[in-house]
Amino acid sequence: MPKKTFYNLDKEKRTRVLDAALEEFGSHSFHRATVSRIVERADIPKGSFYQYFESKKDLYRHLIEMSQEKKFEFMKGALEEMESEDVFGRLRKLYRAGFRFAEQNPRLLAVGQNLMKEDAELQEELLEESLASGEDFIIGTLKEGVENDEIDPNANLSVAASMITQYNLKLVDIFLGTPLNEGAEEFLKKIDSMIDILKNGLSKE
Amino acid sequence: MPKKTFYNLDKEKRTRVLDAALEEFGSHSFHRATVSRIVERADIPKGSFYQYFESKKDLYRHLIEMSQEKKFEFMKGALEEMESEDVFGRLRKLYRAGFRFAEQNPRLLAVGQNLMKEDAELQEELLEESLASGEDFIIGTLKEGVENDEIDPNANLSVAASMITQYNLKLVDIFLGTPLNEGAEEFLKKIDSMIDILKNGLSKE
Amino acid sequence: MPKKTFYNLDKEKRTRVLDAALEEFGSHSFHRATVSRIVERADIPKGSFYQYFESKKDLYRHLIEMSQEKKFEFMKGALEEMESEDVFGRLRKLYRAGFRFAEQNPRLLAVGQNLMKEDAELQEELLEESLASGEDFIIGTLKEGVENDEIDPNANLSVAASMITQYNLKLVDIFLGTPLNEGAEEFLKKIDSMIDILKNGLSKE
Amino acid sequence: MPKKTFYNLDKEKRTRVLDAALEEFGSHSFHRATVSRIVERADIPKGSFYQYFESKKDLYRHLIEMSQEKKFEFMKGALEEMESEDVFGRLRKLYRAGFRFAEQNPRLLAVGQNLMKEDAELQEELLEESLASGEDFIIGTLKEGVENDEIDPNANLSVAASMITQYNLKLVDIFLGTPLNEGAEEFLKKIDSMIDILKNGLSKE
DNA sequence: GATGAATGAGCTTTCATTCAT
DNA sequence: TATGAATGAAAGCTCATTCAT
Numbered sequence: 001m002p003k004k005t006f007y008n009l010d011k012e013k014r015t016r017v018l019d020a021a022l023e024e025f026g027s028h029s030f031h032r033a034t035v036s037r038i039v040e041r042a043d044i045p046k047g048s049f050y051q052y053f054e055s056k057k058d059l060y061r062h063l064i065e066m067s068q069e070k071k072f073e074f075m076k077g078a079l080e081e082m083e084s085e086d087v088f089g090r091l092r093k094l095y096r097a098g099f100r101f102a103e104q105n106p107r108l109l110a111v112g113q114n115l116m117k118e119d120a121e122l123q124e125e126l127l128e129e130s131l132a133s134g135e136d137f138i139i140g141t142l143k144e145g146v147e148n149d150e151i152d153p154n155a156n157l158s159v160a161a162s163m164i165t166q167y168n169l170k171l172v173d174i175f176l177g178t179p180l181n182e183g184a185e186e187f188l189k190k191i192d193s194m195i196d197i198l199k200n201g202l203s204k205e
Numbered sequence: 206m207p208k209k210t211f212y213n214l215d216k217e218k219r220t221r222v223l224d225a226a227l228e229e230f231g232s233h234s235f236h237r238a239t240v241s242r243i244v245e246r247a248d249i250p251k252g253s254f255y256q257y258f259e260s261k262k263d264l265y266r267h268l269i270e271m272s273q274e275k276k277f278e279f280m281k282g283a284l285e286e287m288e289s290e291d292v293f294g295r296l297r298k299l300y301r302a303g304f305r306f307a308e309q310n311p312r313l314l315a316v317g318q319n320l321m322k323e324d325a326e327l328q329e330e331l332l333e334e335s336l337a338s339g340e341d342f343i344i345g346t347l348k349e350g351v352e353n354d355e356i357d358p359n360a361n362l363s364v365a366a367s368m369i370t371q372y373n374l375k376l377v378d379i380f381l382g383t384p385l386n387e388g389a390e391e392f393l394k395k396i397d398s399m400i401d402i403l404k405n406g407l408s409k410e
Numbered sequence: 411m412p413k414k415t416f417y418n419l420d421k422e423k424r425t426r427v428l429d430a431a432l433e434e435f436g437s438h439s440f441h442r443a444t445v446s447r448i449v450e451r452a453d454i455p456k457g458s459f460y461q462y463f464e465s466k467k468d469l470y471r472h473l474i475e476m477s478q479e480k481k482f483e484f485m486k487g488a489l490e491e492m493e494s495e496d497v498f499g500r501l502r503k504l505y506r507a508g509f510r511f512a513e514q515n516p517r518l519l520a521v522g523q524n525l526m527k528e529d530a531e532l533q534e535e536l537l538e539e540s541l542a543s544g545e546d547f548i549i550g551t552l553k554e555g556v557e558n559d560e561i562d563p564n565a566n567l568s569v570a571a572s573m574i575t576q577y578n579l580k581l582v583d584i585f586l587g588t589p590l591n592e593g594a595e596e597f598l599k600k601i602d603s604m605i606d607i608l609k610n611g612l613s614k615e
Numbered sequence: 616m617p618k619k620t621f622y623n624l625d626k627e628k629r630t631r632v633l634d635a636a637l638e639e640f641g642s643h644s645f646h647r648a649t650v651s652r653i654v655e656r657a658d659i660p661k662g663s664f665y666q667y668f669e670s671k672k673d674l675y676r677h678l679i680e681m682s683q684e685k686k687f688e689f690m691k692g693a694l695e696e697m698e699s700e701d702v703f704g705r706l707r708k709l710y711r712a713g714f715r716f717a718e719q720n721p722r723l724l725a726v727g728q729n730l731m732k733e734d735a736e737l738q739e740e741l742l743e744e745s746l747a748s749g750e751d752f753i754i755g756t757l758k759e760g761v762e763n764d765e766i767d768p769n770a771n772l773s774v775a776a777s778m779i780t781q782y783n784l785k786l787v788d789i790f791l792g793t794p795l796n797e798g799a800e801e802f803l804k805k806i807d808s809m810i811d812i813l814k815n816g817l818s819k820e
Numbered sequence: 821g822a823t824g825a826a827t828g829a830g831c832t833t834t835c836a837t838t839c840a841t
Numbered sequence: 842t843a844t845g846a847a848t849g850a851a852a853g854c855t856c857a858t859t860c861a862t
Contacts (some may be wrong), residue, residue, distance in 0.1 A: 005846065029324075031237055035832065043849050050833065052846095117322035156398035159372075163399065166371040167364075173325075193361030193367060200404025210821070240857060250823045252860090261857065415842070441647055445836060455844045457839090466836070527732035529644075530788075566808035569782075574779040575808060577774075603771035604778060611816025620825065650853060660827050665854065667825095826843070826860070830854095 002062050006052035017042045017052065021059055026110030030060055030118055064115060064126050067108040074101045087145035088199040091138075091164070095191045098168075102175050103184070113172050135161050145202070155202045167194055207267050211257035222247045222257065223271075226264055231315030235265055235323055269320060269331050272313040279306045288290045292350030293404040296343075296369070300396045302372070304389075307380055316378050340366045347407070372399055412472050416462035427452045427462065428476075431469055436520030440470055440528055474525060474536050477518040497555030498609040501548075501574070503542055505601045508578075509594075523582050546570045552612070565612045568600045577604055616679050621667035632657045632667065636674055641725030645675055645733055679730060679741050682723040689716045702760035703814040706753075706779070710806045713783075717790050718799070728787050750776045760817070770817045782809055 006014065020042035024033045035056050039046045051057040078097030082090040102109045115123060138161040145151035171190065211219065230240045231309035240261050244251045283302030287295040307314045320328060344368040350356035361368040376395065430452035434443045445466050449456045463469040488507030492500040512519045515581065525533060548571035555561035581600065621629065635657035639648045652673050654661045680702040693712030697705040717724045730738060753776040760766035786805065 008845080029234075030238075031234075034830085036830080046833090047835085047848050047850090048846075050835095051848095056832070155402065156395070159395050159398040160402055163368055163372050163402070166375045167368050169288070170367050170371045173369050174206075190361070190364050193364040195405065197360065197365055197368065197406035200408075201402035201404070201406075213821090239855085241855095251858090252823045252825090253821085255858070256821065256823095416843095433715050439644075441644075441648075444834085446834095456837090457844045457846090458842085460842065461844095489630050529647075565812065565833070566805070569805050569808040570812055573778055573782050573812065576785045579784075580781045581775050600771070600774050603774040607770065607775055607778070607816035608812065609816070610818075611812035611814070612816075623824080649851085651851075661854085662827050662829090662844065662856085663825075665856095666827095821853075823862085824860100827856105827858085829856100831855075833845100835848105837848085839845100841844085841846105841847105 002053050002058065004077070009052070013042075013044070017044065018035075018063075021063055022107040022111060025060060025063055025114060026107045029114050030057075030122060033060075053057075060188060061126055063108075063111050067105075067112050068109060068130060070105065071101055087141055087148065087150050088195050089140060091113065091198075092195045095168075095186065095195070099171075099175075099184075099187060099191065106176070109172060110176050111171070115177060128137065135165050137166050142202070151202045160198060160202055164194075164198070207258050208256065215258070218247075218249070223268070226268055227312040230268060230319060233351040234319050235262070235327060238265075244332060265385060266331050268316055272310075272317055273335060275310065275313060276306055279309075292346055292353065293400050295346060296403075297396065299346075299398045300373075300400070301393065304380075304392065305375070305395070310330050310391075311381070314377060315381055318374070318381060321374060332385065338352060340370050345371050350407070356407045365403060365407055369399075369403070411559055412468065413461065413462050419462070423452075423454070427454060428473070431473055432517040432521060435470060435473060436517040439524050440467075440532060443470075466602075471536050473521055477515075478540060480515065480518060481511055497551055497558065497560050498605050500551060501608075502601065502605045504551075505578075505605070506598065509585075509597065510603070512582070513594075516586070516603060518539060519582060520586055523579070523586060545575050549575050555612070561612045570608060570612055574604075574608070617667065617668050617673065621820075624667070628657075628659070632659065633678075635725075636678055637722040637726060640675060640729060643721045644729050645672075645737060676741055678726050682720075682727050683745060684718055685720065685723060689719075692759055702756055702763065702765050703810050705756060706813075707806065707810045708808070710783075710786075711803065714790075714802060714806065717787070721791070724787060725791050728791060729783070730783060750780050753779050757817070766817045773815075775813060775817055779809075779813070 006017075009017075017038075020038045023041060026040045028034075033047055033056070037058075039049050049059075053062070074092075075097055078093055082093045085093065115126065125191065139157050142151060142155075142157045142160060146153050146155075146157070151157075171187070172192075175187065211222075214222075222243075225243045225245075228246060229243045233239075233285070238261070240251065240254055243264075244254050254264075258267070280299070280302055283298060287298045290298060295348060320331065340363075344362050346364040347360075347365060351360075356362075371382050378393070379395075380392065416427075419427075427448075430448045433451060434448045440445075443466070445456065445459055449459050459469075463472070465578075485504070485507055488503060492503045495503060525536065545568075549567050552561060552565075552567040552570060556563050556565075556567070562569075581597070584600075585597065621632075624632075632653075635653045635706045638656060643649075648671070652665055653674075654664050654674045668677070690709075690712055693708055700708065730741065750779065754772050757766060757770075757772045757775060761768050761770075761772070766772075786802070789805075790802065
C-alpha cells in the first residue's frame, strides 16, 4: 500500500505520479520497469518516491489493485443488465463491456497485460485468488447454460472457458496495438465471431 | 547469427553451449537470462562467448530459429500423413504431433514460450513474419475445410485460427507445469475437446 | 544541547520523546539508529524533531549526559554509606549499587553500553573527560587502600582500575542479555568473585 | 570466500585491495565501512570489486579468517615454548606473543577489534565457535593451575578468564592508540602487572 | 582464437536534514 | 512553532560487453 504521504499529496501531483507509473508499467514488465524513469517522468526527486511508496513493488501492486477495482466497478453495471439474456448473449455483453472499459482505460489494460506475462511467482503474489476466479466465473456462466439446455452437457466447459480467456489475451494484445490496432468495429466483430463459434460449438444438438 | 568461430567448434562443445543456453532461456525471460550463467553452465570462458556470438540477443535469436526449424522438420512428417483426413482430423493430428514434439524437446518449447511473454518489440524483431505464418497456416487449413464443405463459408476463419493458436499457448503452459503438469492422457483429451468445440462451432449447418 | 523548545514541551510529550530515543539508542548503535523510528515511536512530526534538537547527535549527547547525571545522582547515596567500609568492601558496594541502578534503568544502561562500542572518535567527542574520570575514581579509591595498608604500595593501581572497569563492561553485556541473561544471584556472585580476586591480588603481603 | 578471480590477480593488485580493505575495516565498523571507499583507495573499478568478492561481507569474512589464521600460526610457536612454565608464566608469554603479533600486524588487530564491537549477530555469524574458544582456552590453562596447586581450587576461574579477556580488549584499544599509544615498555609492564595481580589473586593460600 | 579480468552505467533503496506552509 | 513533504547524496550490487594478453 502506498504510504499516507502519497494520499496527502495534492491531486495534480498524485496524478502525475500515477500517470508516470502507468506509462512505465504499461510499456515494461515489472522487472524492466525502473523507478528512475518513473520519477523522471513524474518530475519528482527519487527520494520522494520512497516517501510515497514502500518499494517499486508496492506501487506496482497498487496499480494492479486499482485496475482490478476499477474494472470490477465498471463491470458491475454490465453484469446486472445481463441477467435476462441467454448465456452467449451474456458473454457477448461481458466482452463488449470489457471493450468499453479498455477504450476508457487503455493504460490500465496494458499494465494488467504485462503482468500476465510475468513470472508465475509474481503473478501469484500479486493476484492471489483473482487469477483463477476469472476462468471460474466463465465456467460458472457456462454451467448455467447447461442447466438451461443451451449447452451440451457433454461439452468440456473447462476447455471452453480456457479458450475464452486465452482469446481474450489476444484481443487485448490486438487492442494495445500488438501487432496492429484495428478499429472498434473490426474489434467487436471479432468478439461476435468468437462467441458465435463457441455458441455453435457448445450448443445442444 | 553466431559467428563462424562457433561453427568451427567441435560438436561436443557446441552442444554444451547450446544446452546451457536452452536451459537458461527456458527458465528465464530474455532480459533476465544472464550471459554469466550460460558460460558458467557451458563451462566456457566469458570471452569465448563473444567470440561465438555477437551478443546475448544473437544467441537467443539463433535458438529461436533453431527451434523453429527443428519443429518444422518434425512437423513435416506429420503434415504428410495428414493429407487424407478431413480438416479437423488434420488439426487434431497436428496438435498431437505438436505434443510429441513437446515431449521430445521440452526445453525448446520453454524457450519459445518465454519469448511469447516478451515485449512485443522483441517478438517482432525475432519472429518477423513467422509469428503470423503459424496462424496463416491454420487459416489455410480451415479454408480447405470451407472448400470441402466441412466448414461454414460464413465462419470467421481468422478468429477461429487465433482461438486455436491462443489455446495452444495455454496448453504449452500446462505442459510446462504452469500451473500444473497433468498426464498425457488428460492432455490429449483437452486437445480433443478443443477440436470438437471448433468442429461443431464451424461446421456447416 | 536540546533547544529551548524542547524544554517548553509539556512533560508527557518530552517523556515520550526521551523514551523513544532511549529505546532506539538502546537497541541500535548511534549510526544505525534512525531519526525516523524515533519520531514514529514518539508520535511526533519529523519536523518537530529538528525544532527540539539540533541533530541526531544532539539528542544522543543529551541522552548520554542525562544518563551520567542520573547514575551519578543514584550513586551519591551509595557512596556516602560506603565511608566506613574497607576499600574492597566499598568497591563491592559500588558494584552492587551499580547493579541496582542497572535494574532500575536498563535502557539507560543499554545506551551507554552501545556508546562504548562506537568509534573512538565519537566516544571522545561525547564523553570528553568523563571516560577517564570513572577510572580515576577507582584509582582514587585504591589509593586510599594503599594509605590504609590494605593494598600493596607496589601494586599497579592503574592496571587494577582498568581491570575493574573492563570487567564491568562484560557484566553489563551479560546483564543486557548478551550473550545470556543470568539471574541476579549469579550476577552478584560474579561481582564478589571479581572483588575477591582483586583483593587477594592487591593486598599487602 | 573471495572468488578465484581474486586469487588470479597479480600480487601487487591483490595486496592493494587487501590493504585498502584493512584500512577501511580497521577504521570503520563493518556497517559503516563502504565498498566505495575501498575501491577508491585500491584504485579499482567498483565492478571489479564484485568480480573478486561476493559481497562486502565476503571480503570482511575473508579478512577476519586471514587474521585468525595468521594469529594462530604466529601463536603456535609461542604456545610450544610455554610448556615448561608455570601457569602464570605461560599466560605472560601468551600475552607477550600477542603483543609481538600486534606490533607486526596492527591493522589486522584493528579489524578484529572493530568486529568485537559489532552486533552480537554479526559476531556469531563470522566467528562461529572461535569466540567462546578464546575464553575457554584461558579457563583450561587456569584449570591446569589448579591441578598443579598453583591456583586456589575455590577460585572462580570463569570470572578470572573474563577479566583476562576483557582487559585484553583494553590493551588492544590502548595499543591502537585509543586513547593514547604508549611505548612497548610501558605496554609490557601493564601485562606483567595484570598477570601479577591475578597470580596473587588466585594463588593458593 | 582463447581467455578472463576490466569496466561503468545503472539498478533499488536509505536517511539525515531542510524547506515551505 | 508545528508540520510533513522534499531532497539528494550515497549505499550495495548487477551485468552485458570490451579489452589486453
